[in-house]
Amino acid sequence: MAELIAWVLVVVIAAYACAGGTDYGAGFWDLLAGGAERGKRPRWLIDHAMAPVWEVNNVWLIFVLVVMWTGFPTMFQAVFEAMWLPLALAAVGLVLRGAGFALRKPTHRLAQRRIYGAAFAVSSLLTPFFFGAVLGGIAAGRVQVGTTASVDAWANPTSVLTGLLTVTATAFLGAVYLCSDARRFGADDLVDYFRPRALAAFAAVVVLALVALPVTHDDARHVWDGLTGGMGLLLVVLAAVCGVATVYFLLRRSLRWTRYTSAASVALTVLAWGFAQRPYMLPTTLTVTDAAGDPETLKWLTIVTVIAIVLIGPLLVLLFRLDTKGELEPLTDADTQAARAPGDNL
Template sequence: MTAAGVVALVLLLAIAAYACAGGTDYGAGFWDLTAGGAERGKRPRWLIDHAMAPVWEVNNVWLIFVLVIMWTGFPVFFRTVFVAMWLPLALAIVGIVLRGAGFALRKPARRLAGRRLYGAVFAIASLLTPFFLGAAVGGIASGRVSPGTAASVANWANPTSLLFGLLAIAMTAFLGAVFLAGDARRFGAPDLDGHFRRRALFALAAVAVLTVVMLFVTHGDAPHVWHGLTHGVGLALVVLAAVAALATGWSLLGTAEARWSRSSAVVAVAAGVFAWGLAQRPYLVPVSLTVADGAGATTTLRWLMLVTVVAVVLVFPAVAYLYWLDTHGALEPLTDADLRSSAGDDA
């Protein structure tokens, strides 16, 4: 495999990591938006706050890694995408900023009106951000952009883009509900476990329906990607995603703790992302920009591979350990009772 091919694979890995890690957070925001009024949604929102607090910032590490690889490793691809898709990408970036601000400010806000405002900003941005990112990906997959393409609404407001955007929302909702159900079990809240299990199954059904519709639409609107998804390694990954999704649904329907549901849900989403990425081979933008043509200088690609190795050794284990600590309840915030107990011990 060439240096450009290796870096392209690293880029796809980073996108899959962001889709799974960041997607889980976006999904939590989706369920925050649909939790209901102040009284009915109080407990689900309490769980969302406690589940997201330790890791919501670190998930953007994957997005930064994606942007750095695109910018340095594939400058032609970076320029093409950000010129032709600047509006949806700008809206997604604004959504990321507003989402973070809303989540950070809604809990310490003293007034109820302020908490509701910041909560609404967090929840709405959690819905719109994955949609615009998915719409941009759909525009790329359908081949509507190429080097020199001017910005246009048609680049991202088309059947494939709209379906990719809706599928991104459904996938994040699915991941968010699965992980929140696991957190509910960890917190000993069986009612919230059932609450989010049902929503995970609903989101899984939405993902299945949108995936079938997408295959029909891409047949005529994105033929190169459709062919890649229905043949060879792309088809194998689609089958893997379907099997992992069915395993997740079976686990959620069971009466046991469904301890493997998180892993199978991540496999389902990651396999779906890889299916799309490999279906585009050998193109970064079907069918106008190949991986080789969009790659930067060979020296730059080699440095990127070295940086990736350093990140694998130093950064990724730390991030993985943080996720492990969070999912095993080792990062719980101190309560008033803990602080009073500590004060009494010191005395």
């Protein structure tokens, strides 16, 4: 039962990486969109693409915390004791990001819009970095039961590279999804705007992954061995295939499948990390069995999880389906043309 709950945790982390990661990626491109005039249309698309579902994606994060706290309290305590600072910074980033996004759209004064927009964009960069740094520190074995908080726990080479990989992966997802949204909204100029950015983000992911190979070999050997053999290696290969397929579809301007292939590449990478860490929750000191809570608690957690999946899962699928079909926030041709800024060169 502990093994089952552990895999539920990994799958939910993968879901958050894909769903929430897309929103972080949109914020990343918001940050790089330029000044008020030049960035008007990209930010218009980001606002309309994110507005219907952006709050829903944090459900996955809450689910991760609840399952981790309830099912694996020993791990929860160890991680939050050793990593309280980056996790606190990520939490602050979540709050500022949500506030910035919610307040920017209804605000009419340009100075205030810039402040709220900067809070949203910068937090969209820093929050995934800190989450990635925490995962990197765990993978490198920097977190053990009784480990006190230190900079080395999350500012080591593996953590930094994992944080950067997380940021670039979200940028890749965000640009790919925004390409599809631009096509859906009839804004073909924005397809041409985000398509090269998606390709550039994928290239950055590849470069960082190559840089991470020797670092992981020396700094996180258990995870390295898991990623270079068995099921971990198979999932890494499948993730790479999905990434290359996304690039192929982008180059051919065939955007129908890019959402699925890009999300699959990220989800498969997270699952590969889960297989690579087996049988540990904290390599190489705390196994899944040792980290598990009381058997009775795990039994009820399993029951509640199944009920949540049965009741909430279909609703989330329906929500995202309605969003991709434009049923939640439909736009008219007049709206898409009105968003074009005079003299805006994309």
